[in-house]
Amino acid sequence: MKNKAAGLTSLLISILLLFTSCNLPKDPKSSWENAKKEGLRVGVIDNPPFTNTTSESFSGTEMEIINNFAASKNLEVSYLKGNESYLIEKLEKFEIDLVIGGFTKKTVWSKKAGVSKPYDKKHVFLVPKGENKLLVKLEEYIHQNLEYEKS
Amino acid sequence: MKNPEAFELPENLLNKFAKAKKLEWITIGYLISTIILMYLVMGSSQAMKTAWLEDAMGLIPAISFLIASRIAYKKPNLKFPYGYHRVFSIAYLAGAVALFAMGCFLLIDSATSLLKAEHPTIGTIILFGKQTWLGWIMILALIWASLPAVIIGHKKLPLAKKLHNKILYTDADTQKADYTTAFAAMLGITGVAFGFWWADSAAALFISFSVLKDGYTNLKTAILDLMDRHPVHVDNQKNDDLVEDIKAKVNSWDWVKEADVRFREQGQVYFGEVFIVPNHGADITHEIENALKILEDYNWKIYQVSIMPVKSLSEK
Numbered sequence: 001m002k003n004k005a006a007g008l009t010s011l012l013i014s015i016l017l018l019f020t021s022c023n024l025p026k027d028p029k030s031s032w033e034n035a036k037k038e039g040l041r042v043g044v045i046d047n048p049p050f051t052n053t054t055s056e057s058f059s060g061t062e063m064e065i066i067n068n069f070a071a072s073k074n075l076e077v078s079y080l081k082g083n084e085s086y087l088i089e090k091l092e093k094f095e096i097d098l099v100i101g102g103f104t105k106k107t108v109w110s111k112k113a114g115v116s117k118p119y120d121k122k123h124v125f126l127v128p129k130g131e132n133k134l135l136v137k138l139e140e141y142i143h144q145n146l147e148y149e150k151s
Numbered sequence: 152m153k154n155p156e157a158f159e160l161p162e163n164l165l166n167k168f169a170k171a172k173k174l175e176w177i178t179i180g181y182l183i184s185t186i187i188l189m190y191l192v193m194g195s196s197q198a199m200k201t202a203w204l205e206d207a208m209g210l211i212p213a214i215s216f217l218i219a220s221r222i223a224y225k226k227p228n229l230k231f232p233y234g235y236h237r238v239f240s241i242a243y244l245a246g247a248v249a250l251f252a253m254g255c256f257l258l259i260d261s262a263t264s265l266l267k268a269e270h271p272t273i274g275t276i277i278l279f280g281k282q283t284w285l286g287w288i289m290i291l292a293l294i295w296a297s298l299p300a301v302i303i304g305h306k307k308l309p310l311a312k313k314l315h316n317k318i319l320y321t322d323a324d325t326q327k328a329d330y331t332t333a334f335a336a337m338l339g340i341t342g343v344a345f346g347f348w349w350a351d352s353a354a355a356l357f358i359s360f361s362v363l364k365d366g367y368t369n370l371k372t373a374i375l376d377l378m379d380r381h382p383v384h385v386d387n388q389k390n391d392d393l394v395e396d397i398k399a400k401v402n403s404w405d406w407v408k409e410a411d412v413r414f415r416e417q418g419q420v421y422f423g424e425v426f427i428v429p430n431h432g433a434d435i436t437h438e439i440e441n442a443l444k445i446l447e448d449y450n451w452k453i454y455q456v457s458i459m460p461v462k463s464l465s466e467k
Contacts, residue, residue: 005298012294012337016287019344025284026346028270114195114272130270130348136284139275143282 039076043087045101198339198354212322239418247369254363265352297333379415406433420454
Protein backbone atom coordinates (compact mmCIF):
# COMPACT_ATOMS: atom_id res chain seq x y z
CA MET A 1 0.00 0.00 0.00
CA LYS A 2 2.69 2.49 1.00
CA ASN A 3 4.87 1.54 -1.97
CA LYS A 4 1.92 1.98 -4.28
CA ALA A 5 1.21 5.41 -2.80
CA ALA A 6 4.85 6.44 -3.07
CA GLY A 7 4.91 5.25 -6.68
CA LEU A 8 1.76 7.15 -7.50
CA THR A 9 3.09 10.31 -5.85
CA SER A 10 6.31 10.24 -7.84
CA LEU A 11 4.34 9.59 -11.02
CA LEU A 12 2.10 12.59 -10.37
CA ILE A 13 5.03 14.83 -9.53
CA SER A 14 6.89 13.83 -12.69
CA ILE A 15 3.78 14.57 -14.78
CA LEU A 16 3.60 17.91 -12.99
CA LEU A 17 7.24 18.69 -13.80
CA LEU A 18 6.57 17.78 -17.40
CA PHE A 19 3.66 20.24 -17.46
CA THR A 20 5.61 23.08 -15.86
CA SER A 21 8.23 22.79 -18.56
CA CYS A 22 5.53 23.20 -21.23
CA ASN A 23 4.16 26.52 -22.29
CA LEU A 24 1.41 26.44 -19.68
CA PRO A 25 -0.92 27.86 -18.46
CA LYS A 26 -2.81 28.99 -21.54
CA ASP A 27 -5.38 31.74 -21.91
CA PRO A 28 -8.93 30.55 -22.61
CA LYS A 29 -9.43 33.66 -24.77
CA SER A 30 -5.83 33.86 -26.08
CA SER A 31 -5.24 37.36 -24.71
CA TRP A 32 -1.47 36.94 -24.62
CA GLU A 33 -1.23 35.52 -28.14
CA ASN A 34 -3.42 38.32 -29.47
CA ALA A 35 -1.35 40.94 -27.63
CA LYS A 36 1.77 39.60 -29.33
CA LYS A 37 0.12 39.84 -32.74
CA GLU A 38 -2.04 42.94 -32.43
CA GLY A 39 -0.57 44.77 -29.46
CA LEU A 40 -1.55 45.10 -25.82
CA ARG A 41 -4.80 47.02 -25.35
CA VAL A 42 -4.69 48.92 -22.07
CA GLY A 43 -7.61 50.71 -20.44
CA VAL A 44 -6.52 53.78 -18.46
CA ILE A 45 -8.48 55.47 -15.70
CA ASP A 46 -7.35 58.97 -14.81
CA ASN A 47 -5.87 58.69 -11.31
CA PRO A 48 -2.69 60.76 -10.69
CA PRO A 49 0.03 60.08 -9.81
CA PHE A 50 -0.45 56.53 -11.17
CA THR A 51 -2.04 57.61 -14.41
CA ASN A 52 -2.54 61.06 -15.84
CA THR A 53 -4.62 61.41 -18.98
CA THR A 54 -5.17 65.18 -19.06
CA SER A 55 -2.31 65.93 -21.43
CA GLU A 56 -2.07 64.67 -25.03
CA SER A 57 0.33 61.84 -24.15
CA PHE A 58 -0.64 59.88 -21.03
CA SER A 59 1.83 59.82 -18.18
CA GLY A 60 2.14 58.45 -14.63
CA THR A 61 4.00 55.78 -12.67
CA GLU A 62 1.80 52.91 -13.85
CA MET A 63 2.04 54.10 -17.47
CA GLU A 64 5.81 53.76 -17.15
CA ILE A 65 5.60 50.24 -15.76
CA ILE A 66 3.26 49.09 -18.53
CA ASN A 67 5.35 50.77 -21.25
CA ASN A 68 8.48 49.08 -19.94
CA PHE A 69 6.68 45.75 -19.61
CA ALA A 70 5.47 45.97 -23.21
CA ALA A 71 8.91 47.02 -24.45
CA SER A 72 10.57 44.09 -22.63
CA LYS A 73 8.21 41.65 -24.34
CA ASN A 74 8.27 43.45 -27.71
CA LEU A 75 4.59 44.33 -27.59
CA GLU A 76 2.88 47.24 -29.24
CA VAL A 77 0.66 49.12 -26.79
CA SER A 78 -2.54 51.01 -27.40
CA TYR A 79 -4.30 53.00 -24.71
CA LEU A 80 -7.96 53.65 -24.20
CA LYS A 81 -9.14 56.29 -21.77
CA GLY A 82 -12.39 55.84 -19.86
CA ASN A 83 -14.19 55.60 -16.56
CA GLU A 84 -14.03 52.51 -14.36
CA SER A 85 -17.34 50.85 -15.15
CA TYR A 86 -16.88 51.37 -18.89
CA LEU A 87 -13.39 49.91 -18.94
CA ILE A 88 -14.22 47.00 -16.59
CA GLU A 89 -17.09 46.07 -18.86
CA LYS A 90 -14.74 46.06 -21.85
CA LEU A 91 -12.32 43.93 -19.82
CA GLU A 92 -15.11 41.47 -19.02
CA LYS A 93 -15.84 41.16 -22.74
CA PHE A 94 -12.15 40.55 -23.44
CA GLU A 95 -12.04 43.68 -25.61
CA ILE A 96 -9.08 45.07 -23.70
CA ASP A 97 -6.25 43.25 -21.95
CA LEU A 98 -5.46 45.41 -18.92
CA VAL A 99 -7.02 48.15 -16.85
CA ILE A 100 -4.70 50.43 -14.87
CA GLY A 101 -5.16 53.46 -12.66
CA GLY A 102 -3.99 52.98 -9.08
CA PHE A 103 -6.18 50.03 -8.11
CA THR A 104 -5.33 48.48 -4.76
CA LYS A 105 -5.36 44.76 -3.97
CA LYS A 106 -8.64 45.24 -2.11
CA THR A 107 -10.32 46.65 -5.23
CA VAL A 108 -14.10 46.30 -5.42
CA TRP A 109 -13.72 44.98 -8.98
CA SER A 110 -12.13 41.69 -7.91
CA LYS A 111 -15.36 39.82 -8.73
CA LYS A 112 -15.40 41.08 -12.31
CA ALA A 113 -11.70 41.16 -13.07
CA GLY A 114 -8.55 39.21 -12.34
CA VAL A 115 -6.18 40.99 -9.98
CA SER A 116 -2.40 40.85 -10.43
CA LYS A 117 -0.01 40.62 -7.53
CA PRO A 118 0.87 44.11 -6.23
CA TYR A 119 3.89 45.83 -7.78
CA ASP A 120 4.59 47.91 -4.66
CA LYS A 121 2.95 45.90 -1.86
CA LYS A 122 -0.36 47.67 -2.44
CA HIS A 123 -1.20 48.58 -6.03
CA VAL A 124 -2.31 46.13 -8.68
CA PHE A 125 -3.30 45.86 -12.35
CA LEU A 126 -6.55 44.33 -13.54
CA VAL A 127 -6.58 41.59 -16.17
CA PRO A 128 -9.50 39.78 -17.83
CA LYS A 129 -10.73 36.94 -15.62
CA GLY A 130 -9.09 33.60 -16.28
CA GLU A 131 -6.50 34.91 -18.75
CA ASN A 132 -3.79 33.17 -16.82
CA LYS A 133 -0.96 33.32 -19.32
CA LEU A 134 -1.23 37.09 -19.63
CA LEU A 135 -1.33 37.30 -15.83
CA VAL A 136 1.70 35.04 -15.42
CA LYS A 137 3.70 37.12 -17.97
CA LEU A 138 2.80 40.34 -16.19
CA GLU A 139 3.62 38.94 -12.77
CA GLU A 140 6.93 37.58 -14.06
CA TYR A 141 7.80 41.10 -15.15
CA ILE A 142 6.72 42.53 -11.79
CA HIS A 143 8.78 39.95 -9.93
CA GLN A 144 11.91 40.37 -12.04
CA ASN A 145 11.94 44.14 -12.48
CA LEU A 146 10.25 45.97 -9.68
CA GLU A 147 12.23 47.07 -6.69
CA TYR A 148 10.22 45.85 -3.71
CA GLU A 149 10.33 42.24 -4.86
CA LYS A 150 14.11 42.30 -4.99
CA SER A 151 14.74 43.78 -1.57
CA MET B 152 -28.57 -9.49 33.74
CA LYS B 153 -25.10 -8.55 32.68
CA ASN B 154 -23.43 -6.22 35.12
CA PRO B 155 -24.34 -2.86 33.57
CA GLU B 156 -21.02 -1.45 34.67
CA ALA B 157 -19.18 -3.94 32.53
CA PHE B 158 -17.28 -2.33 29.74
CA GLU B 159 -19.03 -2.65 26.39
CA LEU B 160 -16.13 -4.20 24.54
CA PRO B 161 -14.48 -7.58 25.19
CA GLU B 162 -10.79 -7.77 26.05
CA ASN B 163 -9.61 -8.53 22.51
CA LEU B 164 -11.35 -5.46 21.05
CA LEU B 165 -10.12 -3.00 23.65
CA ASN B 166 -6.76 -2.53 21.99
CA LYS B 167 -8.49 -2.20 18.60
CA PHE B 168 -10.58 0.58 20.05
CA ALA B 169 -7.51 2.32 21.48
CA LYS B 170 -5.86 2.03 18.06
CA ALA B 171 -8.93 3.50 16.37
CA LYS B 172 -8.85 6.46 18.75
CA LYS B 173 -5.16 7.02 18.01
CA LEU B 174 -5.83 6.89 14.26
CA GLU B 175 -8.61 9.45 14.61
CA TRP B 176 -6.23 11.80 16.44
CA ILE B 177 -3.75 11.34 13.61
CA THR B 178 -6.58 12.01 11.15
CA ILE B 179 -7.43 15.30 12.87
CA GLY B 180 -3.80 16.47 12.83
CA TYR B 181 -3.41 15.48 9.21
CA LEU B 182 -6.68 17.11 8.13
CA ILE B 183 -5.79 20.37 9.86
CA SER B 184 -2.49 20.45 7.97
CA THR B 185 -4.38 19.79 4.73
CA ILE B 186 -6.99 22.44 5.42
CA ILE B 187 -4.36 25.11 6.12
CA LEU B 188 -2.31 24.15 3.08
CA MET B 189 -5.31 24.11 0.74
CA TYR B 190 -6.54 27.44 2.08
CA LEU B 191 -3.20 29.06 1.38
CA VAL B 192 -3.09 27.97 -2.27
CA MET B 193 -6.76 27.82 -3.20
CA GLY B 194 -6.86 31.15 -5.07
CA SER B 195 -10.05 31.64 -7.05
CA SER B 196 -10.39 28.02 -8.15
CA GLN B 197 -13.87 26.61 -7.55
CA ALA B 198 -12.57 23.04 -7.60
CA MET B 199 -10.03 23.85 -4.89
CA LYS B 200 -12.64 25.60 -2.80
CA THR B 201 -14.94 22.58 -3.05
CA ALA B 202 -12.17 20.09 -2.27
CA TRP B 203 -11.13 22.29 0.65
CA LEU B 204 -14.61 22.31 2.16
CA GLU B 205 -14.86 18.57 1.59
CA ASP B 206 -11.66 18.07 3.59
CA ALA B 207 -12.93 20.39 6.31
CA MET B 208 -16.10 18.25 6.54
CA GLY B 209 -13.81 15.25 7.06
CA LEU B 210 -13.05 16.58 10.53
CA ILE B 211 -16.62 15.98 11.67
CA PRO B 212 -16.60 12.16 11.83
CA ALA B 213 -13.15 12.11 13.45
CA ILE B 214 -14.12 14.62 16.11
CA SER B 215 -17.55 13.14 16.74
CA PHE B 216 -16.05 9.65 17.07
CA LEU B 217 -13.62 10.90 19.71
CA ILE B 218 -16.30 12.82 21.61
CA ALA B 219 -18.79 9.95 21.43
CA SER B 220 -16.20 7.46 22.58
CA ARG B 221 -15.76 9.46 25.80
CA ILE B 222 -19.49 9.37 26.49
CA ALA B 223 -20.62 5.98 25.19
CA TYR B 224 -19.09 3.91 27.99
CA LYS B 225 -20.40 5.85 30.92
CA LYS B 226 -22.31 3.74 33.43
CA PRO B 227 -26.08 3.69 33.20
CA ASN B 228 -27.65 5.82 35.93
CA LEU B 229 -31.08 6.90 37.12
CA LYS B 230 -31.35 9.50 34.40
CA PHE B 231 -30.10 7.22 31.62
CA PRO B 232 -31.06 3.70 32.73
CA TYR B 233 -30.07 2.13 29.39
CA GLY B 234 -26.60 3.70 29.39
CA TYR B 235 -25.09 5.93 26.77
CA HIS B 236 -24.54 3.51 23.89
CA ARG B 237 -26.72 5.38 21.49
CA VAL B 238 -24.52 8.46 21.51
CA PHE B 239 -22.69 6.90 18.54
CA SER B 240 -25.92 6.80 16.52
CA ILE B 241 -26.69 10.40 17.41
CA ALA B 242 -23.19 11.61 16.52
CA TYR B 243 -23.53 9.73 13.26
CA LEU B 244 -26.84 11.41 12.47
CA ALA B 245 -25.46 14.87 13.25
CA GLY B 246 -22.45 14.30 10.99
CA ALA B 247 -24.69 12.99 8.22
CA VAL B 248 -26.96 16.04 8.35
CA ALA B 249 -23.95 18.36 8.16
CA LEU B 250 -22.47 16.46 5.23
CA PHE B 251 -25.76 16.40 3.37
CA ALA B 252 -26.30 20.14 3.87
CA MET B 253 -22.77 20.91 2.74
CA GLY B 254 -23.29 18.71 -0.32
CA CYS B 255 -26.39 20.72 -1.28
CA PHE B 256 -24.56 24.01 -0.81
CA LEU B 257 -21.54 22.92 -2.83
CA LEU B 258 -23.70 21.58 -5.62
CA ILE B 259 -25.56 24.87 -5.98
CA ASP B 260 -22.38 26.90 -5.63
CA SER B 261 -20.51 24.91 -8.26
CA ALA B 262 -23.43 24.75 -10.66
CA THR B 263 -23.82 28.54 -10.42
CA SER B 264 -20.16 29.05 -11.12
CA LEU B 265 -20.42 26.82 -14.18
CA LEU B 266 -23.58 28.52 -15.46
CA LYS B 267 -22.15 31.97 -14.94
CA ALA B 268 -19.09 30.82 -16.89
CA GLU B 269 -16.69 31.97 -14.17
CA HIS B 270 -13.16 31.93 -15.55
CA PRO B 271 -10.82 31.07 -12.67
CA THR B 272 -7.94 33.55 -12.45
CA ILE B 273 -4.82 31.88 -11.15
CA GLY B 274 -1.62 33.88 -10.85
CA THR B 275 1.88 33.09 -9.65
CA ILE B 276 3.50 32.54 -6.28
CA ILE B 277 7.12 32.93 -5.20
CA LEU B 278 8.17 29.67 -3.61
CA PHE B 279 11.78 29.16 -2.48
CA GLY B 280 12.77 32.19 -4.56
CA LYS B 281 11.29 30.72 -7.71
CA GLN B 282 8.22 32.08 -9.43
CA THR B 283 5.71 29.33 -10.15
CA TRP B 284 2.16 29.24 -11.45
CA LEU B 285 -0.09 28.70 -8.43
CA GLY B 286 -1.99 25.95 -10.28
CA TRP B 287 0.97 23.59 -10.04
CA ILE B 288 1.24 24.26 -6.32
CA MET B 289 -2.48 23.48 -5.99
CA ILE B 290 -1.86 20.08 -7.54
CA LEU B 291 0.98 19.43 -5.08
CA ALA B 292 -1.36 20.40 -2.23
CA LEU B 293 -3.98 17.99 -3.61
CA ILE B 294 -1.45 15.16 -3.62
CA TRP B 295 -0.83 15.86 0.06
CA ALA B 296 -4.59 16.01 0.61
CA SER B 297 -5.26 12.60 -0.96
CA LEU B 298 -2.59 9.94 -0.71
CA PRO B 299 -1.98 9.95 3.08
CA ALA B 300 -5.78 9.98 3.50
CA VAL B 301 -6.06 6.77 1.48
CA ILE B 302 -3.48 5.09 3.72
CA ILE B 303 -5.17 6.22 6.95
CA GLY B 304 -8.55 5.16 5.57
CA HIS B 305 -7.27 1.67 4.76
CA LYS B 306 -5.92 1.34 8.29
CA LYS B 307 -9.19 2.36 9.92
CA LEU B 308 -11.48 0.20 7.79
CA PRO B 309 -10.80 -3.25 9.34
CA LEU B 310 -10.99 -1.75 12.84
CA ALA B 311 -14.38 -0.23 12.06
CA LYS B 312 -15.76 -3.59 10.89
CA LYS B 313 -14.53 -5.40 14.01
CA LEU B 314 -15.83 -2.69 16.35
CA HIS B 315 -19.15 -2.49 14.50
CA ASN B 316 -18.81 1.29 14.59
CA LYS B 317 -20.58 3.25 11.87
CA ILE B 318 -18.90 6.60 12.34
CA LEU B 319 -15.51 4.99 12.11
CA TYR B 320 -16.58 2.94 9.11
CA THR B 321 -18.00 5.88 7.15
CA ASP B 322 -14.98 7.96 8.01
CA ALA B 323 -12.58 5.27 6.84
CA ASP B 324 -14.61 4.53 3.73
CA THR B 325 -14.81 8.18 2.59
CA GLN B 326 -11.12 8.72 3.28
CA LYS B 327 -10.21 5.63 1.34
CA ALA B 328 -12.08 7.06 -1.64
CA ASP B 329 -10.69 10.55 -1.14
CA TYR B 330 -8.30 10.24 -4.02
CA THR B 331 -11.16 10.32 -6.55
CA THR B 332 -12.18 13.83 -5.54
CA ALA B 333 -8.56 15.00 -5.31
CA PHE B 334 -7.97 13.56 -8.79
CA ALA B 335 -11.03 15.39 -10.08
CA ALA B 336 -9.68 18.65 -8.67
CA MET B 337 -6.28 17.96 -10.21
CA LEU B 338 -7.90 17.35 -13.59
CA GLY B 339 -9.82 20.61 -13.16
CA ILE B 340 -6.65 22.60 -12.49
CA THR B 341 -4.82 20.87 -15.33
CA GLY B 342 -7.73 21.72 -17.60
CA VAL B 343 -7.40 25.37 -16.60
CA ALA B 344 -3.68 25.18 -17.41
CA PHE B 345 -4.61 24.09 -20.92
CA GLY B 346 -7.02 26.99 -21.28
CA PHE B 347 -10.30 25.16 -20.53
CA TRP B 348 -11.88 27.47 -17.98
CA TRP B 349 -14.90 25.17 -17.49
CA ALA B 350 -12.75 22.28 -16.27
CA ASP B 351 -12.50 23.96 -12.88
CA SER B 352 -16.25 24.29 -12.28
CA ALA B 353 -16.91 20.87 -13.79
CA ALA B 354 -14.46 19.28 -11.34
CA ALA B 355 -16.11 21.21 -8.51
CA LEU B 356 -19.50 19.90 -9.61
CA PHE B 357 -18.20 16.32 -9.58
CA ILE B 358 -16.81 16.76 -6.06
CA SER B 359 -20.10 18.29 -4.86
CA PHE B 360 -22.01 15.28 -6.19
CA SER B 361 -19.70 12.95 -4.33
CA VAL B 362 -20.19 14.91 -1.08
CA LEU B 363 -23.95 14.96 -1.57
CA LYS B 364 -24.02 11.24 -2.29
CA ASP B 365 -22.04 10.46 0.88
CA GLY B 366 -24.29 12.78 2.85
CA TYR B 367 -27.42 11.11 1.53
CA THR B 368 -26.19 7.56 2.19
CA ASN B 369 -25.11 8.42 5.73
CA LEU B 370 -28.32 10.24 6.47
CA LYS B 371 -30.36 7.27 5.31
CA THR B 372 -28.34 4.80 7.38
CA ALA B 373 -28.45 7.03 10.46
CA ILE B 374 -32.21 7.43 10.28
CA LEU B 375 -32.85 3.73 9.65
CA ASP B 376 -30.72 2.84 12.70
CA LEU B 377 -32.55 5.27 14.92
CA MET B 378 -35.80 3.75 13.63
CA ASP B 379 -34.63 0.50 15.30
CA ARG B 380 -34.44 -1.58 12.15
CA HIS B 381 -33.03 -5.10 12.14
CA PRO B 382 -29.27 -4.78 12.91
CA VAL B 383 -27.07 -4.70 9.80
CA HIS B 384 -23.38 -5.09 9.06
CA VAL B 385 -21.54 -1.77 8.85
CA ASP B 386 -19.90 -2.47 5.51
CA ASN B 387 -22.56 -3.90 3.21
CA GLN B 388 -25.78 -2.91 5.04
CA LYS B 389 -26.98 -6.54 4.92
CA ASN B 390 -28.86 -8.03 7.86
CA ASP B 391 -26.59 -9.32 10.60
CA ASP B 392 -27.21 -13.08 10.83
CA LEU B 393 -26.39 -12.97 14.52
CA VAL B 394 -30.05 -12.29 15.22
CA GLU B 395 -31.20 -15.38 13.31
CA ASP B 396 -28.42 -17.45 14.90
CA ILE B 397 -29.75 -16.59 18.32
CA LYS B 398 -33.28 -17.45 17.30
CA ALA B 399 -32.12 -20.84 16.10
CA LYS B 400 -30.08 -21.37 19.24
CA VAL B 401 -32.96 -20.53 21.55
CA ASN B 402 -35.32 -22.76 19.58
CA SER B 403 -32.91 -25.66 19.97
CA TRP B 404 -33.10 -25.67 23.77
CA ASP B 405 -35.01 -28.57 25.43
CA TRP B 406 -37.28 -26.47 27.58
CA VAL B 407 -38.33 -24.22 24.68
CA LYS B 408 -41.38 -25.11 22.63
CA GLU B 409 -40.98 -22.19 20.28
CA ALA B 410 -39.32 -18.80 20.46
CA ASP B 411 -38.95 -15.48 18.67
CA VAL B 412 -36.36 -12.74 19.03
CA ARG B 413 -35.91 -9.12 18.11
CA PHE B 414 -32.88 -6.88 18.37
CA ARG B 415 -32.01 -3.29 17.58
CA GLU B 416 -28.73 -1.41 17.35
CA GLN B 417 -27.68 0.98 20.09
CA GLY B 418 -24.46 2.37 18.70
CA GLN B 419 -21.95 -0.46 18.56
CA VAL B 420 -24.05 -3.03 20.45
CA TYR B 421 -27.47 -4.71 20.25
CA PHE B 422 -30.32 -4.60 22.72
CA GLY B 423 -33.27 -6.96 22.38
CA GLU B 424 -35.93 -9.31 23.63
CA VAL B 425 -36.48 -13.05 23.42
CA PHE B 426 -40.03 -14.40 23.66
CA ILE B 427 -40.24 -18.01 24.70
CA VAL B 428 -43.15 -20.44 24.85
CA PRO B 429 -41.81 -22.96 27.41
CA ASN B 430 -42.55 -26.70 27.42
CA HIS B 431 -44.75 -27.98 30.20
CA GLY B 432 -42.96 -28.65 33.42
CA ALA B 433 -39.93 -26.48 32.72
CA ASP B 434 -38.38 -24.68 35.69
CA ILE B 435 -38.84 -21.30 34.02
CA THR B 436 -37.03 -18.91 36.35
CA HIS B 437 -34.04 -21.19 36.59
CA GLU B 438 -33.89 -21.74 32.82
CA ILE B 439 -34.22 -18.04 32.07
CA GLU B 440 -31.40 -17.23 34.46
CA ASN B 441 -29.24 -19.74 32.59
CA ALA B 442 -30.33 -18.57 29.17
CA LEU B 443 -29.43 -14.96 29.92
CA LYS B 444 -25.91 -16.02 30.80
CA ILE B 445 -25.55 -18.07 27.63
CA LEU B 446 -26.88 -15.34 25.36
CA GLU B 447 -24.79 -12.57 26.83
CA ASP B 448 -21.65 -14.64 26.50
CA TYR B 449 -22.60 -15.64 22.97
CA ASN B 450 -21.25 -12.51 21.25
CA TRP B 451 -20.05 -9.17 22.62
CA LYS B 452 -22.50 -7.32 20.37
CA ILE B 453 -25.45 -8.88 22.24
CA TYR B 454 -25.28 -6.40 25.08
CA GLN B 455 -28.58 -6.64 26.85
CA VAL B 456 -31.36 -9.22 26.46
CA SER B 457 -34.68 -9.54 28.21
CA ILE B 458 -36.33 -12.93 28.16
CA MET B 459 -40.09 -13.07 28.34
CA PRO B 460 -41.98 -16.33 28.88
CA VAL B 461 -45.28 -16.26 26.97
CA LYS B 462 -48.19 -18.61 26.31
CA SER B 463 -48.05 -18.22 22.54
CA LEU B 464 -46.12 -16.15 20.02
CA SER B 465 -48.01 -13.27 18.53
CA GLU B 466 -48.33 -13.32 14.75
CA LYS B 467 -46.16 -10.67 13.10
